[in-house]
Amino acid sequence: MGAFKVFRSLVVDSLDTITKGSKKYHLWMGFLILVMLIGMYCYSIQLEEGLSATGMSDRVSWGLYISNFTFLVGVAAAAVMLVMPTYVLKDIDFKQAVLIGEGLAVAALIMCLAFVVADMGGPSVLWHMIPGIGVFNFPNSMLTWDVIVLNGYLFINISIPFYILFKHYQNKEAKKSVYVPGAIISVFWAVGIHLVTAFLYQGLQARPFWNNALLGPRFLASAFAAGPALIILVLAVIRSFTAFKIEDKTIKKIAMIVTVAAQINLIMLVSELFKEFYAPTHHSESAYYLFFGLHGKNALLPWIWTAIPLNVLATVILTFNKFRNNLKVLYFCCFMLFVAIWIEKGFGLIVPGFIPGPYGKIVEYLPTGVEIGVTIGIWAMGAFIFTILAKTAIGIELGELRYKDKKA
Amino acid sequence: MSDNKKWFSLDLGLNNKKESSGSCGCGKSEGSCNSSPKEEELSADEFYEAAINASIGEERHRDGFEQVFDVKMDRRSAFKKLTASLLIGAGAVTTSCSVTTGSDTKEKAQIGWEEQFKGNYKLMTDEEKQGTINRLMRSYELRTDKKINMTAENAAEDVLFGYAFNISKCQGYMNCVSACVEENNQDRNSEMQYIRIHEMKDGEGFKFDKADDNYYHEVPAEGHFYMGTQCFHCDNPPCVEVCPVQATWKEEDGLVVIDYDWCVGCRYCMAACPYDGRRFNWSKPEVPENEVNKNQHYLGNRMRKKGVMEKCTFCVQRTRKGKNPACVEACPTGARIFGNLLDPNSTIRWVLENKKVFRLKEDLGTEPKFWYFMD
Ligand code: SF4
Ligand code: SF4
Numbered sequence: 001m002g003a004f005k006v007f008r009s010l011v012v013d014s015l016d017t018i019t020k021g022s023k024k025y026h027l028w029m030g031f032l033i034l035v036m037l038i039g040m041y042c043y044s045i046q047l048e049e050g051l052s053a054t055g056m057s058d059r060v061s062w063g064l065y066i067s068n069f070t071f072l073v074g075v076a077a078a079a080v081m082l083v084m085p086t087y088v089l090k091d092i093d094f095k096q097a098v099l100i101g102e103g104l105a106v107a108a109l110i111m112c113l114a115f116v117v118a119d120m121g122g123p124s125v126l127w128h129m130i131p132g133i134g135v136f137n138f139p140n141s142m143l144t145w146d147v148i149v150l151n152g153y154l155f156i157n158i159s160i161p162f163y164i165l166f167k168h169y170q171n172k173e174a175k176k177s178v179y180v181p182g183a184i185i186s187v188f189w190a191v192g193i194h195l196v197t198a199f200l201y202q203g204l205q206a207r208p209f210w211n212n213a214l215l216g217p218r219f220l221a222s223a224f225a226a227g228p229a230l231i232i233l234v235l236a237v238i239r240s241f242t243a244f245k246i247e248d249k250t251i252k253k254i255a256m257i258v259t260v261a262a263q264i265n266l267i268m269l270v271s272e273l274f275k276e277f278y279a280p281t282h283h284s285e286s287a288y289y290l291f292f293g294l295h296g297k298n299a300l301l302p303w304i305w306t307a308i309p310l311n312v313l314a315t316v317i318l319t320f321n322k323f324r325n326n327l328k329v330l331y332f333c334c335f336m337l338f339v340a341i342w343i344e345k346g347f348g349l350i351v352p353g354f355i356p357g358p359y360g361k362i363v364e365y366l367p368t369g370v371e372i373g374v375t376i377g378i379w380a381m382g383a384f385i386f387t388i389l390a391k392t393a394i395g396i397e398l399g400e401l402r403y404k405d406k407k408a
Numbered sequence: 409m410s411d412n413k414k415w416f417s418l419d420l421g422l423n424n425k426k427e428s429s430g431s432c433g434c435g436k437s438e439g440s441c442n443s444s445p446k447e448e449e450l451s452a453d454e455f456y457e458a459a460i461n462a463s464i465g466e467e468r469h470r471d472g473f474e475q476v477f478d479v480k481m482d483r484r485s486a487f488k489k490l491t492a493s494l495l496i497g498a499g500a501v502t503t504s505c506s507v508t509t510g511s512d513t514k515e516k517a518q519i520g521w522e523e524q525f526k527g528n529y530k531l532m533t534d535e536e537k538q539g540t541i542n543r544l545m546r547s548y549e550l551r552t553d554k555k556i557n558m559t560a561e562n563a564a565e566d567v568l569f570g571y572a573f574n575i576s577k578c579q580g581y582m583n584c585v586s587a588c589v590e591e592n593n594q595d596r597n598s599e600m601q602y603i604r605i606h607e608m609k610d611g612e613g614f615k616f617d618k619a620d621d622n623y624y625h626e627v628p629a630e631g632h633f634y635m636g637t638q639c640f641h642c643d644n645p646p647c648v649e650v651c652p653v654q655a656t657w658k659e660e661d662g663l664v665v666i667d668y669d670w671c672v673g674c675r676y677c678m679a680a681c682p683y684d685g686r687r688f689n690w691s692k693p694e695v696p697e698n699e700v701n702k703n704q705h706y707l708g709n710r711m712r713k714k715g716v717m718e719k720c721t722f723c724v725q726r727t728r729k730g731k732n733p734a735c736v737e738a739c740p741t742g743a744r745i746f747g748n749l750l751d752p753n754s755t756i757r758w759v760l761e762n763k764k765v766f767r768l769k770e771d772l773g774t775e776p777k778f779w780y781f782m783d
Contacts, residue, residue, distance in 0.1 A: 050714040051673075052598075052690035061678045061688060121673020121688065121715025128528075128653045128672050135528050135654045135670075143652040143676055205646060205772045206682035285617075358684040359606065359637065360617025 006403050010169055013401050014392040021391070024241070032384045039377010042370045043118065051121055054371040059363035060354040064371050065119040067346030068378070071226070072108045072115070073150070073197045074219065074345060078227015079105035079157065080190035081257050083183050096246050097254065099393045100238065101231050102161045107386035109154040114378045142200045149193045156186045165396045170403045194219050207353045208283035212275075218268045219345070224261035226341035228254050229334035234386075236331055244394045248327070255324050255334075262315040262337060269311075289362070290352040299364045300351060303343050310340035512550055519547045529667040529706060530657050534562070540669075541706050548711075556702040558710055561728045563661035569722050569777065570662070570749040572759045573636055576783040577743035580605055580627035580634035587738030591723060592709040593701055595693030602687065602720040603638045603735060636744075637768070638735075639664065639685030639720040640776030647677035647686065656717070662749075662777055663722055665707040673715040682772050686719045722746070749777070 021029075046053045056063045079101035086094035117123055128134035129147065138144040160182045167174040198216035205211055232254050239246050276287035290300050314336040323329045356362045367375075395401035526532075526540055537560035548556050585603045594600040606619035610631045619635075628634070641664045648657050648664060655671040658664050678686045692714040704710040705725035712718050723733035727746070731737075736744040747756035759765065763781035 050689070050691040057690070058678070058684075058687055061675045116674075119674070121675070121717075122671065125524075125670070125672050128655070128670055135531070137652050137654045140649050141652045141676070143650065143674065147652070200676075201679075204650075204680050205774075206680055353679070356617060358682050359604075359619070359621070361621065361684075 006166070006170060009403055010166065010401075013403075014388075014395070017395045017401060018388050018391050022241075029384070029387065032380045032387070035380035036377050036384065039374050039380060042373030042377065045370050046118075046374065047123070053368060055365055055367045057363060057365070059357050059361060060351060060365040062119070062350050062354070063365055064347075064367040064375050065115045067350045068375055069112050069115040069119070070197060070201075070350060071342050071346045072112045072382075073193055074223025074341075075227045075230055076105045076108035076112065076153065076157075077190040077194045077220075077223050078231065080187050081224055081228055082231065082254065083160075084187050085253075086183075094250060094253065096244070096397075097231065097235060097250050099161050099164070099397065100234060100390060102157050103386055103389040103393060104227075104231060104234065105157045106154065106389060107382045109150060109157065110385055111378050111382040112150060113154075114381065115375075118374050118378065142196065142203055145196045146193075146200055149189065149196050153186070153189050153193050156182060156189060160186065161393065165393055169396050169401060191220065194223055201349075201353065206358060207286075209286035209353045210349075212272075214268055214272055218265065218272070221261050221265040221268055222341045222345050225258050225265055226338050226345070228258045228261070229337045229341075232258065232334045233331060233338070234390075236327075238390065238394070242394055243398060251327065251330070252325060255318070255330050258334065258337065259315070259318040259324060262311075262318060265341075266312065266315050269308075285356050285360075286352040289355050290348060294356065294362055297355075297362045297364050299366060300348065304348050307340045307343035307348060310336045311344065314340065516547065516550050519543045519550075523547070523669065526669065528654060528670045530654060530670075534560075537706065544706075544710065552697060554697070554702070556700070556704055556710075558704040558706060559725070560706045561724075563659045563663070564728065566748075566750050567661040568749045569641070569727060570747065570756050570760075570779070571641070571722070571777060572745040572756055572763075572765065572779045572781060574741075574743040574745070574783065575633065575635050575780055577741040578605070578634040578636060578739075579741055579743075580607055580623075580629070580632070581740060582627075583738040583740055584636065584735035584744065587734040588720070590699065591701055591726070591734035592721075593693075593695045593704075593711060594687075594718075595689065595691075595712075596696065596699075597694050598690065600687050600689075600693070600718075602685075603636055604684070605634055605636045607632050607634055635780070637683060637685075638778075639681075640683050640768070640774075640778035641720075641722060642683075643775035643777055644773060646680040646682070646772075646774060650676045650680045652676065659707075661728070663707075663724055663727075664719075665721055665724065666717055666719065667707070668710070668712050668716045668718065671716040673717065675717065677717060682769050682774060683776070686717055689714050689716055689718065 054063060054065075079098075082094050082098045082101040086098045117126065120126060129136065129144075131138070136144050138148075160179050163179055163182075164174040195216045198219040201207070201210035202212065202215040232251055235246050235251060235254075238244055273287075276284040280288070285294060288294055289297070290304055292298070293301055314333040317323045317329065317333050318337075323333075351365050355364070392401070523540070523543060527536070529537065529540070532540070541558045541560045545556055545558050548554070582605055585601050585605065588594070588603050589596075589601060592602065594602070604621040606616060606621045607623050607627075607629065608615060608619045610633055612618065614635070623629075641658075641662055643658075643662065645658060645664050651657075651671075652674060653670060653672055656664065656666045656677055673688070675688055678688060689712055693712050695711070700711075701709055703725055705721075705728070708721045708724040723731075723735075727733055732746050736746045745755050745759055747754035749756060749760075751757065759781060760779060765779040765781045767776045767779055
C-alpha cells in the first residue's frame with residue numbers, strides 16, 4: 001500500500017516537473033506536439049487509402065518504416081554499452097550517463113514498435129500476433145522472435161531505471177543485488193535484439209544482399225557506434241540546458257566506445273565491399289545498384305555517397321586522440337557518424353535488398369510525403385517520450401523531486 | 409521425416425538410404441507407386457499431424473475466440489470485452505456502432521463482429537469453416553443483394569498438385585494472364601496480375617534481367633521466346649516459414665494458400681519469396697460487380713480487402729472440383745500442363761518422366777512444384 005502511495009506521489013510530482021520549465025523547453029515540447037499531430041494526420045491518410053499512400057510497391061515492399069525500425073533497434077541496444085561498465089564493472093563515471101542511455105533505449109524501442117505498426121497493412125487485426133489469443137508462429141518466424149526480444153528489452157529497460165529512480169525518490173539507496181542481475185541480463189539481451197533483428201533479413205535466401213553471414217555482426221558494430229554517438233550528443237544538450245552534471249571524463253569514455261565500434265564497422269564494410277566487387281556474381285547486383293546504379297537507375301547514389309565519406313571521415317578523425325578529446329570536434333564527428341549510419345543501416349540496407357527484384361527487374365523506391373510525415377511524426381514522438389523521461393530522471397537525481405511523507 | 413515427404417526434398421547427401429531423387433521418385437521403385445499409395449498417404453497424414461503439433465502444439469486446440477474464451481463464457485460478452493480493448497481507434501467497429509436499427513444493419517454488425525474475431529482458418533474445424541463461409545456469403549448478399557457461392561472444400565486424399573510449363577510452345581499471348589485476373593477477382597485498379605510472362609531474346613538464353621515482363625506489342629515478336637512465372641507452390645516454401653501468424657501455409661494437396669482474414673499485412677512473406685510470387689493489396693481492391701466471379705473458395709478467389717497478401721492458388725476453387733486452373737484452360741498453345749503428381753497416369757507425370765525438366769533457382773532448396781521443359 002505504501003509503495004502505491006509513493007508511486008502516486010511520484011506520478012503527480014513528475015507531471016508537475018514535465019509541465020514546468022523554461023520558455024525554450026515549452027517551445028521544444030510544443031514543436032514536438034505539432035510534429036506529432038502532423039504525423040498522426042498523415043497516418044490517418046494512410047489508414048484511409050491503404051499503404052498505397054506510401055512509395056512502396058510489390059517490387060519494393062519495405063521502405064522508410066522498416067529502415068527506421070532497423071536503425072532504431074541499434075540505437076536501443078546501445079544503451080547497454082553504458083550499462084555494463086557502470087553497474088557491473090563499478091565504473092562510477094558512467095552512472096550519470098546510464099539513466100539517460102536507458103531512457104533513450106525506451107524511447108527508441110517505442111519508436112521501433114510504432115514503425116512496425118505503421119508498416120502493417122492491417123493494424124486492426126494485430127491481435128492475431130498476441131500469443132495465446134492469436135497464433136504465434138514461434139519459433140519458425142524470426143518476426144515472432146523479434147516481438148519477444150523487443151518487448152522483453154523494453155520491459156528490462158523500463159524496470160531497472162524505474163527501480164533506481166523510485167528508490168532515490170524516497171531518499172533510499174537502490175539495492176545492488178536487485179538491479180545488477182537485471183543489468184547483466186540486459187547486456188546479453190541487447191546483443192540478442194540486434195542479432196535477431198539482423199536474422200530477420202539474414203535468413204531470407206531470396207535476397208542475396210541480406211543473406212550474408214556478416215549482417216549480424218555488422219549490425220552490432222554499427223549500432224555500438226551510432227547509439228553511443230547519439231548519447232554523447234544528448235548528454236551535450238542536457239549539460240548545457242540543465243544543472244545535471246556530466247563530467248568530461250564520462251563523455252570521453254563514451255567517445256572511446258564510439259571510436260572502437262566505428263573502426264570495427266569500417267573493417268567489416270571493407271570486407272563486404274571486397275566480396276561484392278572483387279569477384280562479382282549475380283548476387284552482387286544489389287550492391288552494384290547501391291553504389292553505382294544499375295541500367296541507369298541510381299536513386300540511392302546520393303545517399304550512399306553521402307554516408308560512406310561521412311562514415312570514413314568521422315572514424316578517421318575520432319581515431320586521433322587529439323581530435324577526439326576536443327569536445328567540439330567530437331560532437332561534430334558524432335553527428336556525422338549518426339547520419340552516416342542512419343543512411344547505411346536504414347535506406348542503404350533495406351531498399352537494395354529488393355533491387356533488383358527476384359527476376360532482375362529494377363523498380364526504384366522513393367518515399368511519399370505521407371510516409372515522410374508519419375516517419376517524422378514517430379521521431380517526434382520518440383523525442384517527446386525521451387524528454388519526459390529524462391526530465392523526470394534528472395529531477396530525481398538532482399534531488400529536486402523527493403517524496404515528502406505528509407505524516408512525517 | 410524426409411521419408412514421409414510426398415515429393416522431392418533437398419538432397420544434402422545425409423540420407424544415404426534414400427534413392428537419389430530422379431525426376432520421379434516412383435518410376436524407379438518397381439511400380440510401388442500403384443501398390444502403395446494408401447500407405448504413403450497415411451504416412452503423409454501422420455507427417456502433417458506431427459508437423460502441426462510440432463509447430464503450433466497446444467495452440468491448435470486453444471486457438472480462436474471459441475477456444476480461448478472458455479465455453480462457459482458467453483460469446484457475446486467475450487466479443488464485447490475484446491472489442492472494447494482491441495478495437496478502440498482501429499476503425500473496424502464502424503458498422504457495429506451504427507445507431508440505425510433495422511434487422512439488416514444488425515445482422516451486418518453481428519457478422520462484422522464474428523468475422524473480426526474468428527480464428528485462423530487453418531485451425532478451424534469443418535463446422536467453423538462452414539460457419540465463416542456462410543457468414544461471408546450472407547454478408548455479400550446483404551451488401552449487394554446478389555448471391556455468391558463460396559465453398560470451403562478441403563484437400564482431397566491422394567492428391568498433390570503440380571504444374572509444368574512448355575517454353576517451346578508459349579507464344580506470349582497472355583490469355584492466361586487475363587483469364588487469371590477474371591477468374592480470381594484481382595484488383596482492376598492496380599492491374600494486379602499473378603502471372604508474369606517474360607519476353608526473352610533468342611540466342612541469349614534465360615536472361616531474366618534483360619527480359620521484358622510488361623510488353624504491349626504484337627506477339628510472338630520476331631526473335632523472342634516467352635516464359636511464364638507465378639507462385640510455384642514450393643514444397644519447402646520460405647514464405648510460410650516466415651509468416652508471424654501462420655496466415656499462409658501449405659495444404660495437404662500441396663497448394664500454398666493464404667487466409668486473407670488472418671493476414672496482418674507485414675509483407676515478410678513477400679520479402680522471403682524468391683520467385684516474385686506474392687501480391688499485396690496496397691489499396692482497396694475493386695472489381696466491377698458484373699465482372700465478379702461468383703464461384704468462390706475461401707482460400708481462393710473470394711473478395712480480398714486492403715492491406716492483405718494474396719497470390720496464385722492454382723485456382724483452388726476449380727482444381728479441388730477436378731477442373732484445370734483458368735490459365736491452363738485459357739492457353740491457346742497448350743504450353744501449360746497441370747495435374748496430380750501422385751497419379752501415375754496423369755499428363756504431368758508423363759511430362760516429368762519423359763521430358764528434360766528443370767526448375768528455377770533450385771539452389772535455394774525451395775522445391776517448387778512447377779517445372780519447365782522444352783519440346
Ligand atoms: S513461389 Fe513464393 S509465394 Fe509461392 S510457395 Fe514458393 S516461396 Fe511461397
Ligand atoms: S503479409 Fe500476411 S501472409 Fe505474409 S507474412 Fe505477413 S501476415 Fe503472413
